Amino acid sequence: MTTTPAERSPDWSDEQWQVRARSWVDAQLSLAGRRVTGLVEPRVRPWSLVWRVPTDDGTVWFKANNPGTVHEAVLVETLAELTPERVLTPIAVDREQGWSLLPDGGESLRDVLGRDPDLSHWERALPGYAALQLASAPRADELVALGVPDHRPEVLAGLLAELLDDHGALLIGAEGGLSQDMYERLRAELPSYAERCRRLADIGIPATVQHDDLHDGNVFAGTDGYRYFDWGDASVAHPFGTLLVTLRSIRYAKKPAADDTQLARLRDAYLEAWTDGYDRRTLVEAADLAIELGPVSRSLSWRRALDTPGESRAEYADAVPGWLEEIFAADPFQPDS
Known part of the structure; x- marks a missing residue:
């Protein structure tokens, strides 16, 4: 059965979703020896939600993709394996959720x-x-x-x-x-x-x-x-x-x-x-x-x-x-x- 975007897409404003995503971010940072030190700053677009996350070892970025762009997480992970000098190496990736946690890349x-x-x-x-x-x-x-x-x-x-x-x-x-x-x-x-x-x-x-x-x-x-x-x-x-x-x-x-x-x-x-x-x-x-x-x-x-x-x-x-x-x-x- 074909599903509609509303049935497939997460509600990024939902408190339960945010708690689950934040728990994942905290857990992945803990594994990397880091911790959050301030308020998370969100940016929401139809295709993704991005959090700027301050930590005790610099800013990191959490990204959640919608169903149409969910492939970004696995692609970034694969590119980091192939050409680590050309992309940021993720701190963590959840392929199924379409979540990625990345270090700060500096100036553009x-x-x-x-x-x-x-x-x-x-x-x-x-x-x-x-x-x-x-x-x-x-x-x-x-x-x-x-x-x-x-x-x-x-x-x-x-x-x-x-x-x-x-x-x-x-x-x-x-x-x-x-x-x-x-x-x-x-x-x-x-x-x-x-x-x-x-x-x-x-x-x-x-x-x-x-x-x-x-x-x-x-x-x-x-x-x-x-x-x-x-x-x-x-x-x-x-x-x-x-x-x-x-x-x-x-x-x-x-x-x-x-x-x-x-x-x-x-x-x-x-x-x-x-x-x-x-x-x-x-x-x-x-x-x-x-x-x-x-x-x-x-x-x-x-x-x-x-x-x-x-x-x-x-x-x-x-x-x-x-x-x-x-x-x-x-x-x-x-x-x-």
């Missing part, structure tokens, strides 16, 4: 860029993320088996077709939703979209973990290098799909906005990790295709993130149809108005 790349808006910071950060993806590629099937969503090119067109049947998520004809004309246009686009997916798959670059929301607020920039966090939107997909959000965020975060030449330089810094196996022309072709196909992955990620009851999800509901419309964007790095 956004903090650094606020002081020094030089794009060379991104030129140094992107190769490390590419290295994480290459290290994770041999485990792609395992990650899918562990519950990380499968967005590989071979299945992405089918996922788009399935999404177009979800009229509730698309808000067809409603404010903030798809117009009937746009819905029909997307339906007509399915064969072309499937063909582009086949072209991307045929290039042969292995699928791996794809963050799908890699911007400067999701990168720690410490003295020992860059670490990548907040993996709730992640999937197993073509690695280059990352570039859609990353390059778009760079263009509009930098003042003045980054131009196409600067974006191409950053793209190439990222693609360098694959030059042992592919020539640059092929890599750029694959990157362009992955960026074109990427809005569907973003729309699917948002649908999972909003797999929760309550009024708070309404604030973000237009993200699912909005990203689908980006399939037709003339400039993938400039959101349609």
Whole structure:
């Protein structure tokens, strides 16, 4: 029997749930030789609850994911085993609950860029993320088996077709939703979209973990290098799909906005990790295709993130149809108005 989000999602405001979660945090910290020393500070979004927890050995962070993003806990745990220098190593993880307890990562790349808006910071950060993806590629099937969503090119067109049947998520004809004309246009686009997916798959670059929301607020920039966090939107997909959000965020975060030449330089810094196996022309072709196909992955990620009851999800509901419309964007790095 199919369950509704309300039946599946925990009520993070429920006192019993909070007592149970706090008991778990206390127990895990005790095992690590630490204890809580102050009040917990909460932040609640439709897709997760985060507690900032002060301890006698610095701040730690507890995160509880909703059913649509519950895979983040097991993914963070797995990535910490594969590439401990690229992510934070969890203090503890509860895979079934979708809970994780993490140390503080220090300042973010956004903090650094606020002081020094030089794009060379991104030129140094992107190769490390590419290295994480290459290290994770041999485990792609395992990650899918562990519950990380499968967005590989071979299945992405089918996922788009399935999404177009979800009229509730698309808000067809409603404010903030798809117009009937746009819905029909997307339906007509399915064969072309499937063909582009086949072209991307045929290039042969292995699928791996794809963050799908890699911007400067999701990168720690410490003295020992860059670490990548907040993996709730992640999937197993073509690695280059990352570039859609990353390059778009760079263009509009930098003042003045980054131009196409600067974006191409950053793209190439990222693609360098694959030059042992592919020539640059092929890599750029694959990157362009992955960026074109990427809005569907973003729309699917948002649908999972909003797999929760309550009024708070309404604030973000237009993200699912909005990203689908980006399939037709003339400039993938400039959101349609």
